[in-house]
Amino acid sequence: MEVKSRYVTIKHHINGAPKQSDFEVQTVTLSLSLDPGSNDVLVKNLYVSIDPYQLNRMKDYSASQMASKYALAVLPGQAINSYGVGRVVASANPSYIKDDLIVGLIGWEEYTLVRGEDAIMIRKLDTTEFPLSYHVSTLGLSGLTAYGGFFNVCKPKKGETVFVSAASGSVGNIVGQYAKLLGCYVVGCAGTKQKVDLLTDKLGFDAAFNYKETTDLKSTVKRYFPDGIDMYFDNVGGEMLEAAVENMNMFGRVAVCGVISEYTDAKRRAGPNMLDVVYKRITIQGFLAADYMNDFLDFISKTSDHIRNGRMHVIEDISHSLESIPLAFEGLFAGDNIGKKIVQIADI
Amino acid sequence: MEVKSRYVTIKHHINGAPKQSDFEVQTVTLSLSLDPGSNDVLVKNLYVSIDPYQLNRMKDYSASQMASKYALAVLPGQAINSYGVGRVVASANPSYIKDDLIVGLIGWEEYTLVRGEDAIMIRKLDTTEFPLSYHVSTLGLSGLTAYGGFFNVCKPKKGETVFVSAASGSVGNIVGQYAKLLGCYVVGCAGTKQKVDLLTDKLGFDAAFNYKETTDLKSTVKRYFPDGIDMYFDNVGGEMLEAAVENMNMFGRVAVCGVISEYTDAKRRAGPNMLDVVYKRITIQGFLAADYMNDFLDFISKTSDHIRNGRMHVIEDISHSLESIPLAFEGLFAGDNIGKKIVQIADI
Incomplete structure (x- = not known):
């Protein structure tokens, strides 16, 4: 056969x-x-x-x-x-x-x-x-990526501020929902009005903006984070990473999940200002979901429960x-x- | 009076x-x-x-x-x-x-x-x-900077490889000596033959090179680290950081101590390849000596002992x-x- x-x-x-x-x-x-x-x-x-x-x-x-x-x-x-x-x-x-x-x-x-x-x-x-x-x-590798990156790399505390790029994407939308459930202030960016609306209207983000409609990313980010960013979950790299680092607080954490701005174009992009990294003691850390396989059962159990009880949307x-x-x-x-x-x- | x-x-x-x-x-x-x-x-x-x-x-x-x-x-x-x-x-x-x-x-x-x-x-x-x-x-803030940055940020293990830039400088020379005492493979870079000779002949670095004599920093760094870099103690930023990140191993750590390449010139410099940061799970962390004041007595005690017994040079x-x-x-x-x-x- x-x-x-x-x-x-x-x-x-x-x-x-x-x-x-x-x-x-x-x-x-x-x-x-x-x-x-x-x-x-x-x-x-x-x-x-x-x-x-x-x-x-x-x-x-x-x-x-x-x-x-x-x-x-x-x-x-x-x-x-x-x-x-x-x-x-x-x-x-x-x-x-x-x-x-x-x-x-x-x-x-x-x-x-x-x-x-x-x-x-x-x-x-x-x-x-x-x-x-x-x-x-949400119960697959995208979810585990969000879970491992947010909880292990960002090390969030209730009340802290979180910026998520590509926030309506496969991983970003889950990160934002975990962050809201923990009691963080969460702002996401995305590339269409429909995506931005999804973030605020359905997923409970505190705010969201369309990055394609801004000409000055740094000041836009600053406007959404008057008290600075404690954690940046980075799916895109480049100018967005630069703008986030400029607006980060002391001891801020950047979880580098993806660099989609560079996947299709290898030419040099904006990088973070390393002077900020020193003075603000910022940590920028790359990771892969595979690093958190030990958390898999914990991730599945908690996330299933959130979905079951309507606290998370897929x-x-x-x-x-x-x-x-x-x-x-x-x-x-x-x-x-x-x-x-x-x-x-x-x-x- | x-x-x-x-x-x-x-x-x-x-x-x-x-x-x-x-x-x-x-x-x-x-x-x-x-x-x-x-x-x-x-x-x-x-x-x-x-x-x-x-x-x-x-x-x-x-x-x-x-x-x-x-x-x-x-x-x-x-x-x-x-x-x-x-x-x-x-x-x-x-x-x-x-x-x-x-x-x-x-x-x-x-x-x-x-x-x-x-x-x-x-x-x-x-x-x-x-x-x-x-x-x-060596027993002052330069020493504490080296001590805090190397032991707390780099988290070194015996046998790992360390790259130090501005290695004959106030902090770099101490980092290299701590790393050798721990049993690491240590390579430094500096800007004159006299400095390079000091690193290898007096301070016991495994190797050192004059960065002003290389036209291709990435391949020079690669030559000195055929098995890759586990830790990079960064005093300069820019192209050196980029070259180090390109040659880093999985789970490599970068301690960002200074960015002297940018102090006198704020224009955009080379940045690390964030794709490497993700796939190699690199951590890039800024720090200041002030963060490690709690380690001061420990630092003074150990470093004094190293100097007293001729294991470190000032x-x-x-x-x-x-x-x-x-x-x-x-x-x-x-x-x-x-x-x-x-x-x-x-x-x-």
Whole structure:
């Protein structure tokens, strides 16, 4: 027994903003008969995550972008792995049986053969309390990124002030909601009126602004933080980081989650004023969700409870069909998505 | 009874590199009769510290250099306070009697009237085991800066790699020596052959290089750190910070002590690549010696012991006379000093 699995791949390395035409769909044939003892699991993919950082993996490895060394590179013609939710269709792994739901590292493809040695990258999804997509967004790596970065890197205290950039994005919207639940003053920025309204009207941010409508970022940030910024959750880098640092308080903390302003353009950007960093004893710290896997159970438990009790909203932007992945990915860099961008590949 | 006290002051705010001609000497008359109950102490100054950060205090307060807000501004005509060692000549403070030696906040002047409310900024020097100047250099704030920044901000472990910029300077030379004593691999950079030789031949650095002789800082740093940098003690900022971050290892730490490349020139400099900061989970943290006053006794005790037993060298560059202060200060920004720059104003 075999299945044909279509998958999305890059035609060539991508430098600059990605376009749909940089991608193509290829097909591979997978056997449903798995080697006994291999611990392999064959998964039919249902929902997959679409993330900006993937672009760093698609750049030319030999180019100067050192960061590609730190994220596993994607080569033309190869499948592209990503976080997602799927259903087991065949298993040679005693931990899984047919029709189990799993969450973890699958791919932009119809089926993923999870090799025995990679089985630690997936786990059984033992609840159907929430829509499955939630395990890709607020209860997935986006949520863990927000949780680890906000609580471990920012080290927030009740009453402190928080600035979040790309605040309606997959991670930013969750950071802002955690911060409000803790009792912080939270301001977010985003790139459209619709996004800004979402932040204040639905998610309870104290204020939000459209950064595209300001000509002087530093004074705009200052206006929203008359008493200064204690924490800045940075998803964009560049001028926004510079403006945040200029407005930070003593012993301010910057959690550097992403640098989307530089993903599509490697030329030099504004940097923080290091004199401010010294005199204000600012800490700027980069992190990845993987650093906080030990917090995963704690994160899932608390966040599920917040969602269950209506204290947190899950903001998702779901497209449908494998073929829509390139457009969804292109759209990330144009600011098309509101909340977590997910593609549903198949029904359960 | 009165004394005439000459003091150094700025003629006007300074923007750019300081020149001797920006300064002048003025005279004030001080009474030797202190108000009983005032807790005032009149100090004859012996050794005073000459530090680059003072320049930030001399800039035009209304200019865009925000950092001036964080260091007490110096106004034209005013005395300029600084760390130093002096001898009490009159005291209305029960903690001090005539001829006590003190160390702490005095000034670029022959005599300092330490007001009762500022008496916490000085302390009695109860040892003459070491030359008095040592209490301005390795046993003074430069030493505490090195100690606090290296042990608290860098959080070093034996066997890790350390890069120090301005490594023959007042703080850098001490950081490198602490790092060697801990068992780290240490490389410093400096601006002359004489300084580079001092680092390797006398201070035991594993290697050192003259940054003025390299055209490609990033590859030079890479050559000295084939296994990457775990900690960067940054005294200069700009291109050096950028080169260090590019060569840092996972979970690398940057202690931002100074930004001398920007003190004399506020135009935008190279910044660290924030993509590296994210993927390598780098922490960049600013600090001031004042943050580590709680470690002072521990610092003094350990560092005195290192000096006593010949495990650390004290590197000082001492000029003589109040009038030499402006030249000494100008020289800091031309890289004239080797080790801690101190001016001896009077004999004991």
